[in-house]
Structures are given as C-alpha cells and as structure tokens.
Amino acid sequence: MANQIEKVSIIISRGSLEGVYPGLIMANGARMEGIEATLFFTFFGLDAIMKKRVNKLKVATIGNPAMHMPSLLGVLPGMSAMATWMMKKQMDKIDIPPVDEFLEMIKDAGAHLYACKATVDMFGLTMDDFVPQVDEIINVGKFYELSAGAQIIFT
Amino acid sequence: MPVREIAGVQVDFDAEGFMTNPDQWNEEIAKVLAAEEGISQLTEGHWQVIHFIREDYKEKGQAPTIRRMNKVGNIATKDLYEWFPKGPAKKAARIAGLGKPQGCV
Known part of the structure; x- marks a missing residue:
C-alpha cells in the first residue's frame, strides 16, 4: 500500500x-502495526531508561492546568505520589x-x-546506568542516520 | 457484509476481512486465513496462540492484548512477533476468527 508509514523515530x-x-x-x-x-x-527522558529511576517516575502535579486543581495544592506533600498512584492504577x-x-x-x-550522548555526558552517565534494553549511546548525527526514511515524533 | 465459502462453510466477514461470527470458525478456515496473511504453515506455536486467544475471548468477550498473551497465555512477545510478523495481535485475531482488536497496546 502506498503512503503507509513504514518507520517512526520517537524522541522522549x-x-x-x-x-x-x-x-x-x-x-x-x-510495532503492533508492523512499523519499524x-x-x-x-x-x-533518560530517567525512563535509568535502572535507578525507571520505576520511580512521577506525575507532575504543578504547572499542569490539565490536573484541574490549583497549583498551590499540587505542591502539598503526597500530591504527586497520589496522582502517580492513580495513573498507574x-x-x-x-x-x-x-x-x-x-x-x-x-x-x-x-x-x-538509544540514549542521547549529549545528555549522558552532561549527567556523567554510562551504559551501566541503563536498563539492559538500551542498545547504545548515540549522538544526534547518528540518530538522524538511523532515522533515514522515518517519521520523527518529538514528545 | 461479505460472505465467503471456505472449507465448505459459509463464513461472514466484515469490511476489513475479520470474521464476524467466531462460532463459524474451524481449523481449516484458520489455515486458509493464515495463508492469506502470508503464513503458509501453522506450527505448534501458532496453534498455541490461536487456541489461547479463542479461549480468552470466550471468557472476556474481546481478543487479548499482547501483554495478556504473555502474562496469562505464557506466550513470549518475541515469539509472537516471529510467528505473526508485521502485526501479531491483528493477524492472530483474524486467523483465530475474531474481530479486529480494539485496544492501544
């Protein structure tokens, strides 16, 4: 089929x-649709692939109007933990x-x-800090190379 | 609704080629649908997936997610992608005579 998306590169x-x-x-x-x-x-975004942090990510409760509560409440202790617990559930x-x-x-x-080299260097990280699913630490140039023919999605 | 005769059975399909009545399904139909998906031979692994998702459908009323196939059906995600390349959940559901999966994962 023409015009079908065959490859995506997603930045987190x-x-x-x-x-x-x-x-x-x-x-x-x-992947479920057969797209690379x-x-x-x-x-x-590196927090999501760091062994130490991967399961400790939290929902941001301040500066987020879609939380539908005053930011002042969002700073209360336990608010983020509660929002996180709810979302996970x-x-x-x-x-x-x-x-x-x-x-x-x-x-x-x-x-x-892949992990971004610039950030890895900035935070002083190595492959040992990452979960085993990470293939490699690559620079932006390599990212574009690997993304040849892909749709790039920034999140 | 298109109706096709496969292995001597009148089979109802939706516009996307998914069966609309799982009770019309049998293993001969599965073989024909698999061939249409580019799977020329259904192995033991394929049958394990097909039977699991049919059982799970009977219980839950919908085709299971890939995670559920893994956790409950004990089917490794890697195997699933190998056995049903390019769209495992959809292909497996179609071959098993179920509707198109509606979930996002």
Missing part, C-alpha cells in the same frame, strides 16, 4: 510519568504495563532504544 525528552508513556505507547503501537520503531531518550486496568516492563515488551517487539 521528558521524565515525568505522563511525559514518558505517550512515546512508549506510540512505539509499541507502531526507534526510541531516542534525551534530557530528562488506571493504566494497569487497561493493560498498560509499568515502565520497566513496557521497555522490555517494546524491545521484544523488535524496537531499538
């Missing part, structure tokens, strides 16, 4: 739970796995995962 640049999930869902969804998928984690109900399990599923589905 944020480290909040609601910042990470959309990119993961889109990458997994791409590459994930590129940059800046705070809802996710599980519709069979969306926790982030570490989701990365495993996406990798098993044949997608490739």
Whole structure:
C-alpha cells in the first residue's frame, strides 16, 4: 500500500510519568502495526531508561492546568505520589504495563532504544546506568542516520 | 457484509476481512486465513496462540492484548512477533476468527 508509514523515530525528552508513556505507547503501537520503531531518550527522558529511576517516575502535579486543581495544592506533600498512584492504577486496568516492563515488551517487539550522548555526558552517565534494553549511546548525527526514511515524533 | 465459502462453510466477514461470527470458525478456515496473511504453515506455536486467544475471548468477550498473551497465555512477545510478523495481535485475531482488536497496546 502506498503512503503507509513504514518507520517512526520517537524522541522522549521528558521524565515525568505522563511525559514518558505517550512515546512508549506510540512505539509499541507502531510495532503492533508492523512499523519499524526507534526510541531516542534525551534530557530528562533518560530517567525512563535509568535502572535507578525507571520505576520511580512521577506525575507532575504543578504547572499542569490539565490536573484541574490549583497549583498551590499540587505542591502539598503526597500530591504527586497520589496522582502517580492513580495513573498507574488506571493504566494497569487497561493493560498498560509499568515502565520497566513496557521497555522490555517494546524491545521484544523488535524496537531499538538509544540514549542521547549529549545528555549522558552532561549527567556523567554510562551504559551501566541503563536498563539492559538500551542498545547504545548515540549522538544526534547518528540518530538522524538511523532515522533515514522515518517519521520523527518529538514528545 | 461479505460472505465467503471456505472449507465448505459459509463464513461472514466484515469490511476489513475479520470474521464476524467466531462460532463459524474451524481449523481449516484458520489455515486458509493464515495463508492469506502470508503464513503458509501453522506450527505448534501458532496453534498455541490461536487456541489461547479463542479461549480468552470466550471468557472476556474481546481478543487479548499482547501483554495478556504473555502474562496469562505464557506466550513470549518475541515469539509472537516471529510467528505473526508485521502485526501479531491483528493477524492472530483474524486467523483465530475474531474481530479486529480494539485496544492501544
């Protein structure tokens, strides 16, 4: 079929739970449709692939008008934890796995995962800091090379 | 609604080629639908998937997600993608005589 999307490159640049999930869902969804998928984690998005942080991502409760509550309440202790708990519970109900399990599923589905070199250098990280699903640390040039013929999606 | 005769059975399909009545399904029909999806030979692994998703459908009323196939059906995601390349959930559902999966994962 002409005009069908055959390849996507998805950039995950944020480290909040609601910042990470959309990119993961889109990458997994791409593989489910037989579309090639590459994930590129940059800046705070790296939290999603760091062993220490992958399962500690939180929903941001301040500076987010869609939370439908005054930002002043969002700063109260426990607010973010509660919003995070609620989102995780809802996710599980519709069979969306926790982030570490989701990365495993996406990798098993044949997608490739990369960490952004500039951020890795900035934070002083190495491959040892990342979950085993990460293929490689690559620079922007390599990202574009790998994305040849792909639709690039920034999240 | 298109109706096709496969292996001597009148089979109802929707516009996208998914069967609309799972009760019309049998293994001969599965073989024909698999061939249409580019799977010339259904192996033991394929049958394991097909039987699991039919069972799960009977219980839940919808085709299972890939995660559920893994957690409940004990089917490795890697195998699933290998056995049903380019769209495992959709292909497996179609071959198993079920409707198109509606979930996002």
